[in-house]
Amino acid sequence: MKLFDANNIHQEKIESDVCIVGAGPAGISLAVKLRNSGLNVVIAESGGLKKNDRANDLNCLDIKSNFIYRDGESERNRQIGGTANLWTGRVVPFVFKESLDKEWEGLLENVLPYYDDAFKTFGIDPSIKNNHQHNDGELYAYWAQKTERFNDKSHLFDKNNNVGVYYNLSCVGDPVFKEKEIQELSFMNRKQEKILIESHCFVFAMGTIENVRLLLMIREKLTEFQKCELKNLGRFMMDHPRIWHGDVQRLTDESAISKYQIKRDRWGFYKTGVRNEPGNCRAYCNFMKSRSRLNTLIDFIPYESFQYSFRKLLAREKGVFKSFASQLLAWPLIRKRSRVNTILENYFNDDPELNFNIMTYCEQRPREKNHLKLKNEKDKNGLPIPVLINQMHKIELEEVLNFYSFLEDYLQRLNCRLTYDSEYLLNPVNYTDAAHLMGGTRYSNQSDRSVLEQDLSVKGIQNLHVSGSSVFPTGSVENPTHLIVSISCYLAEVLIRKFK
Numbered sequence: 001m002k003l004f005d006a007n008n009i010h011q012e013k014i015e016s017d018v019c020i021v022g023a024g025p026a027g028i029s030l031a032v033k034l035r036n037s038g039l040n041v042v043i044a045e046s047g048g049l050k051k052n053d054r055a056n057d058l059n060c061l062d063i064k065s066n067f068i069y070r071d072g073e074s075e076r077n078r079q080i081g082g083t084a085n086l087w088t089g090r091v092v093p094f095v096f097k098e099s100l101d102k103e104w105e106g107l108l109e110n111v112l113p114y115y116d117d118a119f120k121t122f123g124i125d126p127s128i129k130n131n132h133q134h135n136d137g138e139l140y141a142y143w144a145q146k147t148e149r150f151n152d153k154s155h156l157f158d159k160n161n162n163v164g165v166y167y168n169l170s171c172v173g174d175p176v177f178k179e180k181e182i183q184e185l186s187f188m189n190r191k192q193e194k195i196l197i198e199s200h201c202f203v204f205a206m207g208t209i210e211n212v213r214l215l216l217m218i219r220e221k222l223t224e225f226q227k228c229e230l231k232n233l234g235r236f237m238m239d240h241p242r243i244w245h246g247d248v249q250r251l252t253d254e255s256a257i258s259k260y261q262i263k264r265d266r267w268g269f270y271k272t273g274v275r276n277e278p279g280n281c282r283a284y285c286n287f288m289k290s291r292s293r294l295n296t297l298i299d300f301i302p303y304e305s306f307q308y309s310f311r312k313l314l315a316r317e318k319g320v321f322k323s324f325a326s327q328l329l330a331w332p333l334i335r336k337r338s339r340v341n342t343i344l345e346n347y348f349n350d351d352p353e354l355n356f357n358i359m360t361y362c363e364q365r366p367r368e369k370n371h372l373k374l375k376n377e378k379d380k381n382g383l384p385i386p387v388l389i390n391q392m393h394k395i396e397l398e399e400v401l402n403f404y405s406f407l408e409d410y411l412q413r414l415n416c417r418l419t420y421d422s423e424y425l426l427n428p429v430n431y432t433d434a435a436h437l438m439g440g441t442r443y444s445n446q447s448d449r450s451v452l453e454q455d456l457s458v459k460g461i462q463n464l465h466v467s468g469s470s471v472f473p474t475g476s477v478e479n480p481t482h483l484i485v486s487i488s489c490y491l492a493e494v495l496i497r498k499f500k
Helices: 025-034 108-121 126-130 208-219 224-229 293-300 310-318 320-329 338-349 394-413 481-499
Strands: 002-005 013-021 041-045 062-065 138-144 163-167 169-178 181-189 194-204 242-250 263-265 268-275 283-289 355-362 371-378 384-390 416-419 461-466
Touching: 013 025, 013 163, 013 181, 013 481, 025 041, 025 108, 025 163, 025 481, 041 169, 041 194, 108 126, 108 481, 169 208, 181 461, 194 208, 194 481, 208 371, 208 384, 208 461, 242 394, 263 338, 283 310, 283 394, 310 320, 320 338, 355 394, 394 416, 461 481
Parallel strands: 002 163, 013 041, 013 194, 041 163, 062 384, 194 461
Antiparallel strands: 138 268, 169 181, 181 194, 242 355, 242 416, 263 268, 268 283, 283 355, 371 384
């Protein structure tokens, strides 16, 4: 991939076979799959090479919710690699349940074969899913030895001439149509200079909020029939709100709760959590070590690359010294000395901690009332500011309470005691967002509830496709990045068939 600063290019029009808007995990993964296809691929990214406040000023969003959306931590990030520059690298394969995920039918069977490709993209051996005995009541999260952030330092960036990445270039819409296809879109650099991209195919991979916002703007340019086709655009928004609540005390040294802490294996790290057997929706929890005074000091370190790193997560959960032992294990000199390696491995994985806190995630089911709309006020690029209306439903809160009742019995069998407050769990103001917005441009096998066709093209616009979590018809409770990359790998094959 070749990098170009859009502030320094002197051309009014860029031509391509495929134009991808957004250089986060969805856009970069798609481009990687297309780079040897023979197609001329262009990526437009509104941010730069590094995190930049000026770019992130465009992340305007008004929120109306009965639970808390955090400032800062849940911020969307505009730069090459997107918000993946802020994450800890947690990779969780989406666990589908027929009773809850029927609307995936038609897309699911096309996406599942790309799960291994997604693991490889993250730098994780796909065989990891067979390395441990999985229980239906457990959920596994994985981390590679090195977090893949999809930015310009990534191993995914090579010097292949088929992909050009133009950064500091924001899409402002203004589509030019030719019959039922978009012929060109307008973009703007930081100097407010207009640049057109003409392409046989466009893919929106900007993240849920921006995918919805740009499509809502484009919808205004369509015929009444086409607008009717996109009646569900912006609807069925979802998150998986989380709550820190509950204290777990280990009653005996023989308790098996330590298996739910982060462990190290030869290929990286893994962690197990407990999930419910779905009723009306899914719930899932992590057991987190109660913070010591030393671990609490970690939260005050202002350096952002550490603030959001996996090292900080290790230090929080395993303790500062065990986190350091984990770093020693990565040294080549240590890896060659089996005795030292074994001692450090045992020290890192041993966990005599007596007290734990619980972080629980709750799935939001797709509801029309949870939606995104645009208001008349404009941002610095002259685009309408989006408004998110997202409420937790009573059924979802009750499912969390049922989950804690199940946990109480489950932990008792592990020789642990759980303490929690039922009223606290039923109050949505005690929940925060998980920064994983989904839906809005969803696929569904029920055509009257969908925005996209099975090939992820937008209804009524044959050459406009969407990738990312805005595609999801249901949201589950897992980190969605693995499924986002799987969807992009599938979409690459679709585009090769359609446009090569």
